[in-house]
Amino acid sequence: MTIPDTVALDRSDPLASLREQFLLPEGKVYLDGNSLGALPKAAMARIEAVVRKEWGQDLISSWNSNDWINLPITVGEKIATLMGAAPGQVISCDNVSINLFKLIVTALQLQMGRKVILTQKDNFPTDLYMTEGVGALLGDQRCVTRSVPADQLVEAMDTDIALLLLTQVNFRDGRLHDIEAITRAAHANGILVLWDLAHSAGVVPLELDRWQVDMAVGCGYKFLNGGPGAPAFLYLATRHQDKVSQPLSGWLGHAEPFAFEPGYRPAPGVSRYLGGTPGILGMSALDAALDVFDGFTIDQIRGKSSAMTALFIDGVRSASECSECRVVTPLVPEERGSQVSLAHPRAYGIAQALIEAGVVVDFRAPDIVRFGFSPLYNSYRDVADALRQLLRILAAGEHLQARFDTRAKVT
Known part of the structure; x- marks a missing residue:
């Protein structure tokens, strides 16, 4: 195939x-922003x-x-402004797994x-693991997980279901x-819906x-660019707030943390979903990244x-x-996020050969090479360069070299 000329696309x-x-x-095409x-x-x-002035000089003040x-x-x-959420419904705290636990338990209480x-x-594993963990904690009289293929979700909805995750x-x-469509279908059956937006926040329009x-x-x-291990976020619609207390009742979720009362009184609104002291370095980096x-x-x-x-x-389909x-x-743009996944029997080797060639991608078991595109910093030239290296590696059989068979702990 002919590698597309992307000069005009980047210029406009x-x-x-x-x-x-x-x-x-320099010299790298970074396609792992997802x-x-x-x-x-x-x-x-x-x-x-933050380190030099706020921590170094101002200290605890x-x-x-x-x-x-x-x-x-x-x-x-x-973050709320990126997701079509009015004030008072989004808070940044903890990580996705912990926030899933809080909201799963909240849903069951409601x-x-x-x-x-x-x-x-085929939901993301941590989502599945968290439902298993809540089930083990509460027992099957209070929590049971039912998993179905994506195309069977709507027909699987019935009046036993508390939450769609x-x-x-x-x-x-x-x-x-x-x-919108799936949430409407769930609500028609009296089901609450919890969405994991890890691969869409910051890159897909949300309302x-x-x-x-x-x-x-x-x-x-990921697409919010807050740095490794950056704080996560949770959204809870106003109509559900103040009806239940979240299960991880830490001191900063208290109505008056510095009253140091022996008993727990939840803060009003979404602030009750705070737990312990936030990591200020990570939170500050995310705050700046969002600007x-x-x-x-x-x-x-x-x-x-x-x-x-x-x-x-x-480019891939024509080569x-x-x-x-x-x-x-999915080939239809409206049906995909900001990544392209290629299945190949030697996917891990392809990913490693690409990384060595300066195109940073990742591998997902069992046979997927993922190319993540971040519109904030990826150029159209990045797309062309990635295609060029992919075709060169496949044509030369470079991905078949034995040195690309050894798997690292993080793939």
Whole structure:
């Protein structure tokens, strides 16, 4: 195939200037933002300021003078603007797994008389593990997990189900659920819905309030670019707040943390979903990273995402070198997130050969190479360069070399 000429696309890209706001290594094409976003220069500067000035000089007074104490709320509200959520419904805290636990238990409390959690079989593992853990804790009289294929979700809905737990963008194949339609179908059966937005927040348009979503979680280190292990977030619609207390009743979720009362009184609203002391370094980095979105719309970001993934898919499908590759990501742009997944018997070797060639991708068992496209810093030239290296590696059989067979702990 002929590698597409992307000069004109990059020249007319309204998001092109954003690339300069990120620290990107020379000689590398970074297509793993769906696992770990690149480093925003603002986050790097913010961390230095927090360490040198706020921690180094202001010390403990920074909880007040630099407003550390309100960072979970401040960051949560910035994330809310990316998800179509009115103020007072999103808070940044903990990680996705812990926030899933809190909201799963909340849903079961709100749905007394129902005990089934419905999910899909190939949901992200931590989501499935958390439902198992809650079931083991509460017993099968209070919590049972039912997993079905994605195309059977609606027909599986019945009046025994308390909660539908789904990830909007499937981590393996990149397939995108229609949140509005599925949430409406669940509500018609009296089912609450909890969405995992880890692979969609910051790159897919969301209207959580308008779609009447009940609950959601997501992480800060993928398309939000908050750094490794960045704080996660949770969304709880106002209509469900103040009806139950979350199960991890830590001191910062108390109505008056510094009253140091022996008994727990939950804070009003979503603030009760805080637990222990937040990690200020990580929270500060995420806070700064979110400012990169200022002045740009999610629709602009989504438009570039769809264009990049389409360009890549077209290139793979038209190349004879890729005859053994199977595009498992939906071909219709409206049905996919911001990744392209290729299935191949030697997928791990392909991923490692690409990384060695300067194209950073990742592998997902058993046979998937994932190419994640972050519109904030990836260019159309990145797409062309990735295609060029992929075709070269496959044509030369480079991925078959024995040195690419040894699997690292993190893939």
